[in-house]
Each structure stands twice: as C-alpha cells, then as structure tokens.
Amino acid sequence: MTVTIVLLFLAAMLVLGLPVALAMAVSGSVGLYMFGGWPILRGILETAPLSTANNYEIITIPMFMLMAEFVILSGVADDLFRAATIWVGRVRGGTAMATALAGAGFGAISGSSTAAAATLASTSIPVMIKQGYETKFACGVVAISGTLSMLIPPSIALILYGIIADIPIGALLIGGVVPGILVTLTIIVTIAILVWWDPAIAPATRTYTIAEKLASLKRVGLVVVLLFSVTGTIYSGIATPTEASGIGAFAAMLTAAWERKLSFTSAWRALRSAAQTTCMILFIVMGAHVFGYFFTLTRVTNDIAAWVGALETSRWIILAVILAGYLVLGFFMDQIAILILTVPVVLPLIxxxxxxxxxxxxxxxxxAEVGMVTPPLGMNAFVVARYTRRPLSEIFRGVAPHVWAHLVIIAILAAFPAITLWLPSTMR
Incomplete structure (x- = not known):
C-alpha cells in the first residue's frame, strides 16, 4: 500500500510539472518516512547527497560536458559538416547524408544530444534549404542525427547508466561504437530510400574535385585527435574513462585555442554552461538515490524480480515488454530521468x-533516442524548431520515417547481442 501511494504521489508531481529531481526526492522522502519514520529518513538524507557526489566516476560528466562546450566553441562541427558535404554532396540527398555523418562525428567528440541538434540545426539546415531541400525532410534529418550523441562515446547517457548499474563505464562506451555506426548507416539508408521514393525533396548538387576532397580532410584532423583522446585511450587501455574525460576536455580546449576561438570570456562561458548542466544532472541523480533507497528498503525490486521469474513465458517477450515501456516513457519524460528512475528496478530483472x-x-x-524525436516532449525536435522557427508538427512529420527505421535497428540489436558485445570483448 505504501509503495502504491508513493508511486501515485510521484506521478502526480511529474504531471504537475515539478522537476524530476525534486519529484523523486520528495516522493522518496515521503515513502521513507511512512516506512521507517524520521530516524531512517534523516539518516538517508544526511548521507545520500555526499555518497552521490563523492563517486569518482561522476567526474566524467562535467569533463565531457566541458569538452562539448569547447568543441562547439572551436567550430569543429562546422568543419565536419563541410567535409562530409564535399565527399558525398554530389549524390542526390548527399547533403542530408553529410548531416548524418556530421552528427556521428559530433557525437564522437561530444556527449550532448541537444548540443549536437542545435549545432547541426544552425549549420546544415540553412545549407539544405538553400539547395532546395524540402524543409520538413531537412529538419527531420537534423533532429534524428542529433540523437547519435546519446550513443556514440563519449555518451552521458551510457555513463549515467554505468554509474547507476555499477557496470564498467569503459565497456559501455566501447559497446556503443558498433551500434552507433549501424544507427548512422540506418539514417543514411532511410535518407536514400526517401529520396528514391520522392526525388523532389532533395535535388542533386554540384560535384567536387579530388583536390577539394583531400583539402577538406585537413580540417578533420582535429576531430581524429579528439576522437583518439577519448575513445582511443579507453579502448587501448591507456586511460580509464574518468582520465579520458579530462584528456578530452583538455584536447578540446587546445583545439579551441588552435582555432583562435578561446578567450577569457568564451572560456568562462563554457565553464559556466558545463557547470550548470552538471549540477542539473547531479541533482537528478541525488533525487533518484533517495527514491532508490525507498525501493531497496521496501524490497520492491526483489518482489518484481521474483514475480517475473515465476512467469511461464519467454524471456524475449519480457524484454519486448520492457523496451515497449521505455518507448512509451520516452514520449513523456527526459531520457536521463528515465534511466535514473527505471534502471534500479529493471536491471535486476534483466x-x-x-x-x-x-x-x-x-x-x-x-x-531512448526515439524518445528524443517523438511527441509530445521530443527534446531534439524542440531544439530544431527553435533554431529554424518551423512548426513542431512539421519537425515530427519529417522525423517519422526515421523513427520507424530506428525500431527496426532496435529489433536487430536485441536479436543479435554480439553486435554490441564484440568490441568490448576485445578491449585490453
């Protein structure tokens, strides 16, 4: 009965628009008080914030957020898009495909999905519209390409999952590489099919010489350096994920300085933005820990695991139900909040x-990437709509084919776990 009351209280606060962190902290506190009174509640409130913030791996979050800020400041993302356009631009729909490649490249040097969507929206959409692309199609490509930063390392979502689940973050980040490549190819194939079906949405553009293509690669060298400073050092065993995050942030700062974009004002702005985002994430994690203590003491997770274990049905059907639940939650909640709220409950079942x-x-x-582009709270769709001043409904219609393609790739990754686990198994 206590659990039901607390869950209803949490749902009510979320519906009323209370911040997720505060809703989880308050509902968890109410549940702890109902379960064990003031002594238990006070003991947990006195220790939970410190135990959360004292986690050594938490350092990866501010470092990767700072890395993203310096990457945006340096303008490397613009160079990625221009280089990709030069190499695949002559193909019909090539600029849209270049946007997907730039999204993957940006994801490899930044763990922020919304930052990727904002950067791509400001760089690629004006170019595509100028070339005669259908606006709905162009906006949909940008919105879905921005989600790649959630998966391709360094990924804040995977880092948080690793912290919550107490799983090696290095294996998680490397595990996202091959699926990230497959999702990128899925976006490109979807673009090709849409253009084949209706050539009017993406006109053909000019061709480029070999000299122009080779010249464009000079600007991509900095991206390769940033990529190795994070993913390369983790995979090779040179650095732990925490150390790699510091190396990546430092390399991104040097990149901004090399591009002569670094000043005291811009550096302060980057530091402040990274700190604000980090505080928001930490606040959510603290609230989730308070709520998690309530679940642990009431043995809710154990009871659910025991109940599911007694079911006479295929484990794949249970997995399908769990993934369907994540899809539904993604329509209404922030993806980081979903991970923090559900992983402590779902992981024991898995x-x-x-x-x-x-x-x-x-x-x-x-x-969770699907939730970033689906109504009513698709964050990337809101970002693209703000930068382009186009109606949200148009963005959602443009991204709809990519959502269906994502469901196919989710089914493939679920059916063949080796796709994800092969690369982590080769780590040193």
Missing amino acids: LQLGFDPVWFGVLIVVT
Missing part, C-alpha cells in the same frame, strides 16, 4: 533473465 547488462544498457539508450 540479470535474472540471463541478459548481459552492457548489451542492455546500449539497447535502452538506442531506444
């Missing part, structure tokens, strides 16, 4: 069913 936690983490992050 382990009991015999699934790999690294594979499951990558799988639910790919599933």
Whole structure:
C-alpha cells in the first residue's frame, strides 16, 4: 500500500510539472518516512547527497560536458559538416547524408544530444534549404542525427547508466561504437530510400574535385585527435574513462585555442554552461538515490524480480515488454530521468533473465533516442524548431520515417547481442 501511494504521489508531481529531481526526492522522502519514520529518513538524507557526489566516476560528466562546450566553441562541427558535404554532396540527398555523418562525428567528440541538434540545426539546415531541400525532410534529418550523441562515446547517457548499474563505464562506451555506426548507416539508408521514393525533396548538387576532397580532410584532423583522446585511450587501455574525460576536455580546449576561438570570456562561458548542466544532472541523480533507497528498503525490486521469474513465458517477450515501456516513457519524460528512475528496478530483472547488462544498457539508450524525436516532449525536435522557427508538427512529420527505421535497428540489436558485445570483448 505504501509503495502504491508513493508511486501515485510521484506521478502526480511529474504531471504537475515539478522537476524530476525534486519529484523523486520528495516522493522518496515521503515513502521513507511512512516506512521507517524520521530516524531512517534523516539518516538517508544526511548521507545520500555526499555518497552521490563523492563517486569518482561522476567526474566524467562535467569533463565531457566541458569538452562539448569547447568543441562547439572551436567550430569543429562546422568543419565536419563541410567535409562530409564535399565527399558525398554530389549524390542526390548527399547533403542530408553529410548531416548524418556530421552528427556521428559530433557525437564522437561530444556527449550532448541537444548540443549536437542545435549545432547541426544552425549549420546544415540553412545549407539544405538553400539547395532546395524540402524543409520538413531537412529538419527531420537534423533532429534524428542529433540523437547519435546519446550513443556514440563519449555518451552521458551510457555513463549515467554505468554509474547507476555499477557496470564498467569503459565497456559501455566501447559497446556503443558498433551500434552507433549501424544507427548512422540506418539514417543514411532511410535518407536514400526517401529520396528514391520522392526525388523532389532533395535535388542533386554540384560535384567536387579530388583536390577539394583531400583539402577538406585537413580540417578533420582535429576531430581524429579528439576522437583518439577519448575513445582511443579507453579502448587501448591507456586511460580509464574518468582520465579520458579530462584528456578530452583538455584536447578540446587546445583545439579551441588552435582555432583562435578561446578567450577569457568564451572560456568562462563554457565553464559556466558545463557547470550548470552538471549540477542539473547531479541533482537528478541525488533525487533518484533517495527514491532508490525507498525501493531497496521496501524490497520492491526483489518482489518484481521474483514475480517475473515465476512467469511461464519467454524471456524475449519480457524484454519486448520492457523496451515497449521505455518507448512509451520516452514520449513523456527526459531520457536521463528515465534511466535514473527505471534502471534500479529493471536491471535486476534483466540479470535474472540471463541478459548481459552492457548489451542492455546500449539497447535502452538506442531506444531512448526515439524518445528524443517523438511527441509530445521530443527534446531534439524542440531544439530544431527553435533554431529554424518551423512548426513542431512539421519537425515530427519529417522525423517519422526515421523513427520507424530506428525500431527496426532496435529489433536487430536485441536479436543479435554480439553486435554490441564484440568490441568490448576485445578491449585490453
């Protein structure tokens, strides 16, 4: 009965628009008070914030957020888009495909999905519209390409999943590489099919010489350096994810300085923005820990795991139901909040069913990508709409084919776990 009251209280606060962190902290506190009174509640409130912030791996979050800020400041994302356009621009729909490639490249040097969507919206959409692309089609490509930052390392979503689930973050980040490549190819194939079906939405553009293509690669060298400073050092065993985050932030700062974009004012702005985002994420994690203590003491997770284990049905059907639940939650909630709220409950079930936690983490992050572009709260769609001043309904219609394509790739990743687990198994 206590659990039901607390869950209804949490749902009511979320519906009323209370911040997720505060809703979880308050509802968890109410539940703890109902369960054990003031002594238990006071003990947890005195220790939970410190134990959360004292986690060594939390350092990766501000460092990767700072890396993203310096990457945006340096203008490297613009160079990525221009280089990709030169190499594939002559193909019909090539500029849209270049946007997907630039989104993947930006994801490899930044863990922020909304930052990727904002950067791509300000760079690629004006170019596509100038070339005669249909606005709905162009906006949809940008919105879905921005989600790649959730999956391709360094991924804040995977880092948070690793912290919550107590799983090696290095394996999670490397596990996102191959699925990230597959999702990028899925976006490109979807673009090709849409253009083949209706050539009017994406006219052919000019061709480029070999000299122009080779010259464009000079600007991509900095991206390669940033990529190795994070993913390369983690995979090779040179650095832990926490150390790699510091190396990546430092390399991104040097990149901004090399491009002569770094000043005291711009550096302060980047530091402040990274700090604000980090505080928001930490606040959510603290609230989730208070709520998690309530679930632990009431043994809700154990009871659910025992109940599911007694069901006489295929574990794949249970997995399908869980993923469907993540899709529905993604329509209404922020993806980071979903991970923090659900992983403590769902992960024991996954382990009991015999699934790999690294594979499951990558799988639910790919599933969460869909929530970034679906109504009513698709964050990337809102970002693209703000930058382009186009109606939200138009953005959602443009991204709809990519949502269906994402569901196909989710099914493939679920059916073949080796796609995700192969690369982490080769790590040193």
